[in-house]
Amino acid sequence: MNTCSTNTATPLTLGFSPCPNDTFIFHALIHGLVDAAGLRFTERLEDVETLNRLALDRALDVSKVSYHLMGRILPDYVLLRSGGALGRGCGPLLVARADLDPSRLAGKKIALPGRYTTAALLLRLYDPTLTDFVYLPFHEIMGAVADGSVDAGVIIHESRFTYASYGLTQLLDLGAWWEADTGHPIPLGGIAAKRSLGGETLRAIEDALTESVRHAFAHPALPHPYIRAHSQEMSEAVCDAHIKLYVNDFSLTLGSEGEQAVQYLLQRATAAGIIPPSSEPLFTPR
Template sequence: MKIRIGHTPDADDAFMFYGINQGRVNTSGLEISHELQPMQQLNRWSLEGTLEMTAFSFAAFAQSFRHYRPIQCGISLGHGTGPLVVARPETSEAEVKAGLLASPGDLTSAHWLTHLWSPGQQTRQVRFDQTLEAVLSGDTVAAVVIHEGQMSYREAGLKLVVDLGAWWHQETGLPIPLGVNGVRRDLSEAVQQQLAQALHDSIALALREVEPALDQALPLARGLDRDRCREFVLRYVNQSTLDPGPDGLRAVAEFYRRAHAAGLTPEPLQPDWVVPATS
């Protein structure tokens, strides 16, 4: 059976899929291929149920849940850190909130989080790897930064206005849910479980073999050296990625509750998780 897996061409996803890419987890009977696309593209595809298994943001899942069930592992949780709002050194937080902010996509969790932090914020959709340039060129007052830009914005001469993951933790006491993987609902229960277990085992292997897994991740680190790549990857791929635990599941519920209250989604979604057999 052919299974197309969608994930981003980023270091943390490459690390997460280490075991699957190495052929060292059970994918018996499945013909796996990988579709590497920016998260905003994966989010758009998820709305149509394009791929059999894919990463998407929790924001996108509010619209794609009719096609997918989320897997209760492989969840990107920010523990006191998350997407960053950055600006030029002379720009105040008040000026950011009153101005135009570059956003990595309206289907990203970072976009939702921005509007929870600053209701009514003016935003412009910019490809995630061009958000810093939007600020430097003067096109926008500030930017929401995700992925490796979180490690390099200072080198670009920008300052941190707010860490949205830290803000969320101060508000809720919980980690911030950012991304999740899902399997299409029209797959059999057995295949859904097999894919969930394969993802779990792939992450577990990467966490046991960090340095070899980093070898796979580093070419996608967009200029980060090995030490900073390791820091970035392990920030978002760790034991809570294997098992979000009660706090992680509460965080997802709270994210959807607040998004619904803010008018970002018409209903407070209650995910029906695919839980790996061993976790």
């Protein structure tokens, strides 16, 4: 656990995953390499669904969460425009042992990487008739599909680079489906911060995150030891591919295209009855 900055104020709790894209993004912020306006952060690294549940419990001041979850935590959290994962060609994949028809999965047992992940939301939007879900940590899904514990699974993160080694077949690219169906890039996960921190602090965190991403882009070798310390079971090639896939200009700032994509995802989820309606503003006040 690290604390950045030298300010004596109580540090803010900051949650993100040990995945290479997150450790790449947060390295400069955690290590005090960018101006954080005197704010300090205590890091907590957990898998995405654990972070989602911590945010549901309002246990973290700032946290990476699935965009799906934002629809459930809007009374307490606001979405920052920087530090997230959103793009094209980077969506979750539905895989199986055999080449099944993805439109005929009713009655099949499907593993999902957490109830509140965007991957789970996308599959439910793709086919609302599917109901037989098993929720597993993302790194256990390929094994469960391979050994027949489930009929199919939705994989995320670095699994999209390694599923073939398990003898699995891609049935559907949920990100490609989303892009073709909506025209929007696929929103995966973003950074949520407690509304109670106030506008000035929220803007300072957002700006510091932007600078942290910019610092990583400018000095890509510098975060490497920190990234590898949290991804020891991942090959260097997969680690680099992971960062290249999930960190892009949207990570610097969502911009109007990214904001519209997130808003539309939540609108679709609300219309489908998957998340409750909310009148709370979604984004950090500017």
